[in-house]
Amino acid sequence: MTTQQFGKIEIERLHIQLGEGKRRFEALHDVSITMAPGEFVCVLGPSGCGKSTLLGALAGHLPASAGSVHVDGIAVDRPHPDRGLVFQHHTLFPWKRVLDNVAFGLKMKGVARRERHQRARDLLQLVGLAGFEHSYPAHLSGGMQQRVEIARVLINDPRVMLMDEPFGALDAQTRLKMQELLLDVWSRINTTILFITHDIDEALFLADRILVMSPRPGRIIEEIKLDFARPRGPDLVTSPRFIDLKRHCLALLHPETKVVPLQRLSPLGAARLTDIQFAI
Amino acid sequence: MALSSSLRPSGNALQHDELTALPLPPPVSFDMLWRQWLHYGLKLTSIVLCLLLWQWACRQHLNLGLITFQNVPSPQEVIHAAWTLMQSPKLLLHLSASLYRVFTGFCVAALAGITLGMLIGRLPWLADVLLPPLELLRPIPAVAWIPLAILMFPSSEISMIYIIFIGALFPILLNTIHGVEGIDVRLIASARSLGSGRRSIFTEVILPAAAPSIVTGLSIGMGTAWFCLVTAEMIAGQFGIGYYTWASYTIQNYADIIVGMLFIGIMGMGSSALIKKLGSLLMPWYRGQS
Numbered sequence: 012m013t014t015q016q017f018g019k020i021e022i023e024r025l026h027i028q029l030g031e032g033k034r035r036f037e038a039l040h041d042v043s044i045t046m047a048p049g050e051f052v053c054v055l056g057p058s059g060c061g062k063s064t065l066l067g068a069l070a071g072h073l074p075a076s077a078g079s080v081h082v083d084g085i086a087v088d089r090p091h092p093d094r095g096l097v098f099q100h101h102t103l104f105p106w107k108r109v110l111d112n113v114a115f116g117l118k119m120k121g122v123a124r125r126e127r128h129q130r131a132r133d134l135l136q137l138v139g140l141a142g143f144e145h146s147y148p149a150h151l152s153g154g155m156q157q158r159v160e161i162a163r164v165l166i167n168d169p170r171v172m173l174m175d176e177p178f179g180a181l182d183a184q185t186r187l188k189m190q191e192l193l194l195d196v197w198s199r200i201n202t203t204i205l206f207i208t209h210d211i212d213e214a215l216f217l218a219d220r221i222l223v224m225s226p227r228p229g230r231i232i233e234e235i236k237l238d239f240a241r242p243r244g245p246d247l248v249t250s251p252r253f254i255d256l257k258r259h260c261l262a263l264l265h266p267e268t269k270v271v272p273l274q275r276l277s278p279l280g281a282a283r284l285t286d287i288q289f290a291i
Numbered sequence: 292m293a294l295s296s297s298l299r300p301s302g303n304a305l306q307h308d309e310l311t312a313l314p315l316p317p318p319v320s321f322d323m324l325w326r327q328w329l330h331y332g333l334k335l336t337s338i339v340l341c342l343l344l345w346q347w348a349c350r351q352h353l354n355l356g357l358i359t360f361q362n363v364p365s366p367q368e369v370i371h372a373a374w375t376l377m378q379s380p381k382l383l384l385h386l387s388a389s390l391y392r393v394f395t396g397f398c399v400a401a402l403a404g405i406t407l408g409m410l411i412g413r414l415p416w417l418a419d420v421l422l423p424p425l426e427l428l429r430p431i432p433a434v435a436w437i438p439l440a441i442l443m444f445p446s447s448e449i450s451m452i453y454i455i456f457i458g459a460l461f462p463i464l465l466n467t468i469h470g471v472e473g474i475d476v477r478l479i480a481s482a483r484s485l486g487s488g489r490r491s492i493f494t495e496v497i498l499p500a501a502a503p504s505i506v507t508g509l510s511i512g513m514g515t516a517w518f519c520l521v522t523a524e525m526i527a528g529q530f531g532i533g534y535y536t537w538a539s540y541t542i543q544n545y546a547d548i549i550v551g552m553l554f555i556g557i558m559g560m561g562s563s564a565l566i567k568k569l570g571s572l573l574m575p576w577y578r579g580q581s
Binding site for chain 2: 070071072089090091092094095096098100102104105106107108115116118119120147149163164167277278279
């Protein structure tokens with residue numbers, strides 16, 4: 012495989028304010044991140060610390076109040092298929108069969124039906140869902156829905172995959188399988204992944220690097236480089252080094268002083284829908 | 292780098308224990324068939340009981356003070372009148388005239404209601420412009436429109452269609468707006484992240500997402516269209532099932548009034564059921580979710 016060239020993320024001194032009038036608050040404070048092409052970075056933090064806001068800014072759904080976001084040198088100012096977004100709860104179109112959901116991105120690019128269906132079949136096989144092409148999303152289990160969601164994003168050959176606690180709603184067993192699946196898929200396509208989670212084990216298992224965030228206002232308080240060998244297996248989570256790091260992360264996430272958490276934020280901003288910068 | 296060329300299906304990605312956990316369709320059993328028959332049997336019994344009660348009240352010349360059956364035609368008379376109408380060649384003319392008016396008015400209302408509803412639901416400024424006059428017109432009953440409809444349209448046929456249009460428009464419009472406003476914003480965000488522009492967001496996301504609500508609106512609108520039929524056909528005419536009902540009243544032919552009412556009821560029920568059926572055929576993904 013050739014060396015990865017696309018997917019360099021540069022976030023410089025990013026501030027994001029959400030809400031209107033008196034209820035306006037700073038969700039992100041002076042965040043700077045640089046990610047190399049093909050890197051897998053997990054952002055770890057308690058709920059309400061602004062990690063989803065960070066993802067929304069990268070996806071192009073939330074405008075920066077100050078600072079800048081660049082992917083491969085191009086300023087992010089709107090959503091783009093190069094930056095695939097995966098939510099915690101799937102956003103598959105209920106009226107489209109699995110195959111057409113996955114092929115959607117190519118339909119938007121004007122790719123002929125036969126070709127886009129072929130590519131969608133390949134991707135469904137990659138995520139282990141061959142045979143479910145003609146099911147409707149509602150008939151799949153939660154884990155399968157997220158597999159389809161990932162395949163749907165991958166069909167656009169994204170330079171960056173932005174994942175907002177994608178396995179957060181799954182049961183523990185399925186979650187472990189999905190983590191292995193994601194690593195397996197990532198090893199084949201080598202896209203840059205920014206993965207949001209509040210689960211320490213998940214972050215340690217998946218990432219090359221962990222950025223720990225703290226709320227009020229959301230900012231990065233620590234960077235942890237992980238040098239666990241890949242491919243990683245289930246026995247990693249019981250290794251002494253893993254447990255040491257886990258203890259360290261726990262201390263970071265649960266400091267002595269209790270902080271009042273903010274409201275739950277999504278990559279689309281605050282609870283008010285009017286904050287979302289939709290074109291229509 | 293083309294993705295698919297570099298990809299090989301990974302064997303360990305298939306996890307059968309998760310996949311086999313899918314619910315299977317339940318087998319058809321004798322018990323279920325029996326329940327279904329019981330279901331239909333109860334519905335039929337209910338109608339027969341209502342008819343018997345009506346017949347009994349008429350035969351007894353039941354007078355309860357507030358309500359009296361002394362002058363109400365009995366089911367027997369109504370069946371006789373219906374039989375006479377069904378053998379008359381006029382029935383087909385009455386029915387076809389009414390069907391034409393209802394369907395024309397309904398189709399125009401569907402077109403206007405869905406288009407306006409989609410736009411109002413997505414464009415806040417258009418909602419500000421269009422909703423106040425529409426809200427003002429909404430409570431006005433169809434019968435109040437008759438004089439104005441006659442003044443506005445030189446053709447009495449069009450005045451009648453207009454009355455039906457007014458009756459059917461609002462349920463369709465309001466349900467469409469409701470459906471569009473209820474769309475999960477994450478679906479739109481996802482579509483944009485996957486490369487959708489304004490137009491494809493409308494056709495690929497907003498229209499199908501609002502479709503169940505629109506079909507509900509169409510089904511209710513079809514009902515109100517028939518609801519307004521007698522009102523509309525009071526305007527003029529020679530034929531029409533509403534006209535037949537109204538004319539029977541003016542010549543005090545009471546059994547015929549009920550025949551007209553029943554025909555309207557049956558036609559309205561049938562066409563609403565047709566809309567629902569078409570809806571579920573067009574939205575196979577929605578079956579079983581409602």
